[in-house]
Amino acid sequence: MSKRSIAALKVLLHLLCLAPFAYLLHLYRSGALALDPDPVNYITHFTGNWTLYLLLATLAITPLRRLSTRIGFIVRFRRMIGLYAFFYATLHLATYIFLFSGYDVITALAGIRADHPGEIVTQWKLIWPSIADDLLKRRFIQVGLFAWVILFALAVTSPAFIMRAMGGKNWRRLHSLIYVAAIAGVIHYWWLVKTGVRTPWKDTAVLAVLLMARVAYTAAKRRRKPAPARTDAVISGR
Numbered sequence: 001m002s003k004r005s006i007a008a009l010k011v012l013l014h015l016l017c018l019a020p021f022a023y024l025l026h027l028y029r030s031g032a033l034a035l036d037p038d039p040v041n042y043i044t045h046f047t048g049n050w051t052l053y054l055l056l057a058t059l060a061i062t063p064l065r066r067l068s069t070r071i072g073f074i075v076r077f078r079r080m081i082g083l084y085a086f087f088y089a090t091l092h093l094a095t096y097i098f099l100f101s102g103y104d105v106i107t108a109l110a111g112i113r114a115d116h117p118g119e120i121v122t123q124w125k126l127i128w129p130s131i132a133d134d135l136l137k138r139r140f141i142q143v144g145l146f147a148w149v150i151l152f153a154l155a156v157t158s159p160a161f162i163m164r165a166m167g168g169k170n171w172r173r174l175h176s177l178i179y180v181a182a183i184a185g186v187i188h189y190w191w192l193v194k195t196g197v198r199t200p201w202k203d204t205a206v207l208a209v210l211l212m213a214r215v216a217y218t219a220a221k222r223r224r225k226p227a228p229a230r231t232d233a234v235i236s237g238r
């Protein structure tokens with residue numbers, strides 16, 4: 001695939017990944033979101049779902065690439081899709097902090113404008129008890145935050161210069177944590193739905209297939225590897 005085609009596909013992918021965000025902005029600006037019976041709930045669920053879709057899409061790149069050498073180029077889009085998963089996860093977390101828990105951004109900004117930057121902390125102190133309470137009592141919040149922290153670590157270590165500084169092996173080891181983030185995301189989903197609700201099953205099924213593909217590939221690779229040479233024979237000269 002030529003450089004120009006790759007660049008064109010990247011632009012298309014940026015547009016596709018930004019489309020849900022643009023749609024959300026459109027709902028807000030057109031007033032349609034305000035007509036929803038629970039707009040904050042809508043945004044939380046919307047951003048949560050898109051985080052999961054993009055996480056699963058990132059994980060799907062490697063097994064898809066292995067299906068045919070002709071589509072090997074798709075690996076170049078993996079990092080971008082992963083970063084968009086982090087983008088939606090951060091929007092999701094921000095929705096929780098600023099809208100769900102009620103951080104008063106307007107008052108904080110007014111404080112900054114009036115030369116009282118301490119207002120940022122004052123507002124934070126007001127919502128912190130309810131967040132701390134959620135963190136202690138709700139295990140779906142704990143596991144969701146755990147997934148976000150992993151995605152944060154992967155996002156900050158994603159630039160090529162950090163990869164070079166870390167060394168390819170260490171970097172790949174760290175970035176395989178994306179599987180842990182996806183598993184934590186799915187567990188988060190199961191733990192937040194009411195007992196008997198089965199809506200997360202589709203995401204779970206996709207994740208299970210991707211994990212099985214990974215395990216099958218690793219097992220096949222190990223089988224193909226020649227057995228290591230017997231070092232005792234070398235040492236003793238036999």
Ligand code: HEM
Binds near residue numbers: 045049051089093
């Ligand atoms: C990678 C990380 C995460 C993923 C993949 C994720 C995914 C999801 C999904 C799929 C939903 C449900 C959507 C639906 O029902 O349609 C959801 C809901 C929710 N998530 Fe997350 N989430 C993540 C992190 C977080 C974090 C860090 C927080 C807050 C600290 C959080 C708080 C919530 C809340 C409050 C809800 C709504 C719960 C309710 O309806 O009662 N999530 N999330």
